[in-house]
Amino acid sequence: MFAAKLVCTKCGEEYSLACGVYKCTKCGSPLDVRYHYDDIADLIQDNDPWFREHPHVWKYWMFLPVSNLKKAVTLNEGGTRLYRAKRLEEKIGISKLYIKNEGENPTGAFKDRGSSVEITKALEFHAQKVIVASTGNMAASISAYGAKAGLKVTIVVPEGTPEGKLVQAKMYGANVEVFGKTYDEALAEAERRALEDGYYLTGNYHYRVEGQKTTGFEIIDQLHFNVPDWIVVPIGAGTHLRAIWKGLKEFYRIGLISELPRIAGVQIEGYDSIVRAWKTSKPIEKITKKVPTIASAIAVKAPVDGENVLKAVKESNGYLDTVTNEETAAAGLLLGREGLFVEPSSATSLALAQKMREEGIIDKGESVVIIATGHGLKDINTWSKVLTS
Numbered sequence: 001m002f003a004a005k006l007v008c009t010k011c012g013e014e015y016s017l018a019c020g021v022y023k024c025t026k027c028g029s030p031l032d033v034r035y036h037y038d039d040i041a042d043l044i045q046d047n048d049p050w051f052r053e054h055p056h057v058w059k060y061w062m063f064l065p066v067s068n069l070k071k072a073v074t075l076n077e078g079g080t081r082l083y084r085a086k087r088l089e090e091k092i093g094i095s096k097l098y099i100k101n102e103g104e105n106p107t108g109a110f111k112d113r114g115s116s117v118e119i120t121k122a123l124e125f126h127a128q129k130v131i132v133a134s135t136g137n138m139a140a141s142i143s144a145y146g147a148k149a150g151l152k153v154t155i156v157v158p159e160g161t162p163e164g165k166l167v168q169a170k171m172y173g174a175n176v177e178v179f180g181k182t183y184d185e186a187l188a189e190a191e192r193r194a195l196e197d198g199y200y201l202t203g204n205y206h207y208r209v210e211g212q213k214t215t216g217f218e219i220i221d222q223l224h225f226n227v228p229d230w231i232v233v234p235i236g237a238g239t240h241l242r243a244i245w246k247g248l249k250e251f252y253r254i255g256l257i258s259e260l261p262r263i264a265g266v267q268i269e270g271y272d273s274i275v276r277a278w279k280t281s282k283p284i285e286k287i288t289k290k291v292p293t294i295a296s297a298i299a300v301k302a303p304v305d306g307e308n309v310l311k312a313v314k315e316s317n318g319y320l321d322t323v324t325n326e327e328t329a330a331a332g333l334l335l336g337r338e339g340l341f342v343e344p345s346s347a348t349s350l351a352l353a354q355k356m357r358e359e360g361i362i363d364k365g366e367s368v369v370i371i372a373t374g375h376g377l378k379d380i381n382t383w384s385k386v387l388t389s
């Protein structure tokens with residue numbers, strides 16, 4: 001294993017990999033797994049079979065914090081296709097537009113990349129029961145991987161979570177508890193229960209980041225180690241965006257790529273805490289009101305990785321903005337015409353790419369990858385309302 005230690009993303013405090021903390025005990029910020037990168041570089045250099053191997057999460061095992069690969073809990077996550085969207089390119093006026101279709105994952109969302117690593121770690125820590133707070137997709141994902149590993153799974157979701165995601169979690173045998181009106185309330189409850197009732201806590205923590213950074217690895221791999229100009233990522237807690245940026249920097253650090261893309265993050269209107277902080281150069285302030293949204297998967301009032309999103313966007317000379325429910329719905333319908341059915345939150349990435357192109361932030365000649373984070377069948381009620389409105 002090449003993982004070396006955990007480091008706090010804010011204050012720099014270091015922790016051993018063996019310690020079971022899920023955030024910095026000094027300042028409460030998210031942690032980050034660090035590796036012996038020179039050793040990884042030695043291993044990969046000139047390793048032709050590795051370069052030829054089809055992309056999937058565990059291809060990148062040397063970048064994952066798991067010592068016994070035989071014990072990896074896997075449902076064949078990752079390896080999702082990267083589509084070139086020619087008709088959309090013409091329509092929007094971008095020379096190259098790619099869609100990373102994360103709906104192809106085993107439970108229909110990118111969360112499976114993180115759950116595979118997280119549940120593998122839960123077994124390493126001898127967990128018997130795990131708990132997770134979720135807007136729905138992480139619940140379904142942890143339920144599936146927990147089932148695969150033979151663990152008891154409890155999920156805590158807010159009221160109004162799309163039914164498809166709950167039925168999915170129940171089919172995987174999870175115990176479903178509805179708590180609070182928003183994800184943020186469900187999260188506080190899951191963290192409390194973990195502490196008081198001895199659950200292993202899963203969710204947007206450092207081991208999930210490691211699995212989810214493989215979205216970034218795969219994009220580069222699928223573009224034959226060419227780097228796109230932009231990658232556009234929907235933001236809920238911000239963990240996926242943070243993870244993708246981390247993965248790209250790791251590839252850069254060991255010399256697999258010689259430049260980095262710019263990262264654009266998108267929040268849905270009404271849940272724009274990070275965008276506001278970015279535009280005003282002020283600290284992130286949590287959203288206090290719950291407003292109706294079609295993008296329930298990213299309706300997060302206090303994103304745990306907000307600071308890390310700001311850092312990634314600054315470092316990459318990237319961009320942040322919101323899109324409206326109408327823009328999102330229109331983008332979802334456009335993706336449908338390309339043969340891709342995505343859930344509303346996923347359509348925000350196309351909506352932002354369009355907006356950035358219109359505003360001239362994305363240049364006509366640039367190449368853009370948008371992340372379609374989850375499958376459209378996850379939330380058909382929202383889409384049927386859009387279709388009949």
Ligand SMILES: *Cc1c(COP(=O)(O)O)cnc(C)c1O
Pocket residue numbers: 109111137138234235236237238239240241297298343345346373374375
């Ligand atoms: C979880 C999720 C997101 C947001 O990802 P974060 O890591 O929370 O920022 C976006 N889209 C879908 C479909 C999701 O399930």
Ligand SMILES: [Zn+2]
Pocket residue numbers: 008009010011012013024025026027028029
């Ligand atoms: Zn800290």
